[in-house]
Amino acid sequence: MAAVETRLNPSLDQSGVFKSARRIVVKVGSSLVTNEGRGLDEEAIGQWSEQLAALVQQGLELIMVSSGAVAEGMKRLGWSERPKEINELQAAAAVGQMGLVQMYESKLSACGVGSAQVLLTHADLADRERYLNARSTLLTLLQLGVVPVINENDTVVNDEIKFGDNDTLGALVANLVEADVLVILTDQKGLYTADPRRDPSARFVDLARAGDPELETMAGGAGSGIGKGGMITKILAAKRAAGSGASTVIAWGREPQVLLRLCAGEAIGTCLVAGTPKNQARKRWMADHLQLRGSVRVDDGAVQKILGEGKSLLPIGMTAVEGEFSRGDVIAVRDGAGQEIARGLANYASSEARLLCRKSSNDFERLLGYVAESEMIHRDNLVLSRG
Ligand SMILES: Nc1ncnc2c1ncn2[C@@H]1O[C@H](COP(=O)(O)OP(=O)(O)O)[C@@H](O)[C@H]1O
Ligand SMILES: N[C@@H](CCC(=O)OP(=O)(O)O)C(=O)O
Numbered sequence: 001m002a003a004v005e006t007r008l009n010p011s012l013d014q015s016g017v018f019k020s021a022r023r024i025v026v027k028v029g030s031s032l033v034t035n036e037g038r039g040l041d042e043e044a045i046g047q048w049s050e051q052l053a054a055l056v057q058q059g060l061e062l063i064m065v066s067s068g069a070v071a072e073g074m075k076r077l078g079w080s081e082r083p084k085e086i087n088e089l090q091a092a093a094a095v096g097q098m099g100l101v102q103m104y105e106s107k108l109s110a111c112g113v114g115s116a117q118v119l120l121t122h123a124d125l126a127d128r129e130r131y132l133n134a135r136s137t138l139l140t141l142l143q144l145g146v147v148p149v150i151n152e153n154d155t156v157v158n159d160e161i162k163f164g165d166n167d168t169l170g171a172l173v174a175n176l177v178e179a180d181v182l183v184i185l186t187d188q189k190g191l192y193t194a195d196p197r198r199d200p201s202a203r204f205v206d207l208a209r210a211g212d213p214e215l216e217t218m219a220g221g222a223g224s225g226i227g228k229g230g231m232i233t234k235i236l237a238a239k240r241a242a243g244s245g246a247s248t249v250i251a252w253g254r255e256p257q258v259l260l261r262l263c264a265g266e267a268i269g270t271c272l273v274a275g276t277p278k279n280q281a282r283k284r285w286m287a288d289h290l291q292l293r294g295s296v297r298v299d300d301g302a303v304q305k306i307l308g309e310g311k312s313l314l315p316i317g318m319t320a321v322e323g324e325f326s327r328g329d330v331i332a333v334r335d336g337a338g339q340e341i342a343r344g345l346a347n348y349a350s351s352e353a354r355l356l357c358r359k360s361s362n363d364f365e366r367l368l369g370y371v372a373e374s375e376m377i378h379r380d381n382l383v384l385s386r387g
Contacts, residue, residue, distance in 0.1 A: 190206070
């Protein structure tokens with residue numbers, strides 16, 4: 001089988017995945033979090049929290065994407081069967097989410113690490129402005145050493161616009177913050193060549209390339225009746241995460257010290273390696289998927305900062321603004337001769353950018369009435385057009 005044989009490919013190596021990983025998204029599924037629907041698994045949440053805290057204290061940035069709100073809400077409401085009505089599912093999620101975040105908060109704070117609840121919808125990530133807002137909130141939390149605990153905002157979404165499963169949400173969060181690795185903790189040791197609940201002869205796959213189409217033929221739906229996605233959504237999540245250069249590891253959530261051991265480079269679970277490195281993935285995304293909405297002209301000092309020193313573009317270096325664009329649009333950065341030197345995501349709309357040309361960040365509040373960011377384009381969102 002190709003997926004197993006890929007281990008023979010010397011370019012695939014699980015130890016390399018965590019070697020330089022700094023920003024990690026961990027996703028845990030409903031069946032693990034709620035002990036197959038029996039109620040929040042305090043011990044397991046405590047153990048993951050201890051590991052998250054230890055990793056934050058080592059200087060890594062960790063984001064938890066946790067399911068379990070519906071399952072916990074059902075338990076709290078005394079419902080033994082998952083309701084079919086969306087409004088009842090939403091009510092259960094709202095009830096369960098309280099217990100879920102309360103438990104993460106108390107476990108993480110007992111380890112000396114802060115936590116924050118972030119609830120996201122598909123619409124939040126599809127809208128450029130909300131996408132940037134979610135991104136900058138999450139990055140700020142990470143800078144503060146706080147662990148964001150994310151779930152879907154089930155109250156405000158219906159079936160058509162739901163992520164539906166948190167594997168997809170985990171991958172989109174990995175894309176959003178450009179994580180190095182997505183770790184998906186589940187109730188199996190990883191991916192098998194077929195659903196091990198149904199096929200006892202299924203073989204374990206330890207290493208493959210994310211996006212290999214053969215993986216999709218191996219993965220089935222959820223086996224527990226508690227989780228929603230099953231293995232197929234994990235395989236598709238790995239493919240999506242690889243789009244921004246993140247590799248994915250699917251591992252058993254009850255494996256002792258699973259997060260610490262993974263981060264120490266131990267080969268646990270199924271590792272799905274991203275084919276494209278992070279910075280190249282971002283470059284390709286900007287080049288392929290987005291239409292230029294406008295541009296800003298910059299002075300020689302700004303050209304030197306951007307090209308020579310790898311810095312962000314600050315409004316003080318901008319001399320003119322061309323075209324009409326909104327916050328979150330991709331714009332070009334041009335030197336005095338009109339040559340494109342870079343492109344990136346604008347933090348300010350064109351009308352605001354015109355007011356900010358040649359201004360220092362001290363003036364932004366007076367000019368705009370608020371301050372979003374001190375950069376026009378942050379260096380993380382900036383791709384050089386040459387080289
Ligand atoms: N090829 C496969 N390898 C491993 N598990 C699989 C496979 N195909 C389907 N599954 C099922 O996927 C389940 C995990 O998905 P799910 O129940 O959604 O968990 P979670 O709540 O962790 O997201 C497993 O328990 C297993 O029965
Ligand atoms: N937002 C939902 C998660 C959806 C879901 O079941 O996801 P998963 O268990 O990860 O397949 C909840 O918290 O119940």
